[in-house]
Amino acid sequence: MKFMVLAFFLAYIMAVHTFNLKESSDHMESLEEQLEEDQDKQAQLYAKMFEDIHELQKYAKKVRARRGSCGFKLLEKIAEVCGDIASGSEVDLATICCSKQCPDSFIQASACPDKKA
Structure with missing residues (x-):
């Protein structure tokens, strides 16, 4: 009799354990699928x-x-067009020529209007 109870108890534990393993396996598969979706x-x-x-x-x-001449490049360009760098221009060449390309004629008209081409 004790042997039968022990055998029944062991069979019950194995059945419950197997069911838990199946549940865990299903849960792991769903987690893997979710991980793959998240990775995608x-x-x-x-x-x-x-x-x-x-x-x-x-x-x-x-x-x-598109950006034109800024800083030292602008000074070089003014020196190239005007021959020297004269201060006192009323036009802010740094702002204008740095944001867009300035033609030589604009630089000459702004920085050295007295100089003829």
Whole structure:
């Protein structure tokens, strides 16, 4: 009799344990599927982010290419056009020529209007 109770008790424990393993296995599979979905979403977000960064870099290169002369480059350009650097111009060449390309005629008219071409 004791043996039967012990055998029944062991069979019951094994059945419960097997059921718990099945539940755990199912839960692990669902977690793996969710992880794969999350990784796919993350990969798509990274791809979009890198596309946006690439577009911004292209735009930045265009802006730098369009930008004219700033700082020392502007002083060199004025010296090249005017022959010397004269102060006292009423036009703010630094602001204008740094934000867009200034032709030599504009620099001459602004920085050295008395000089003939």
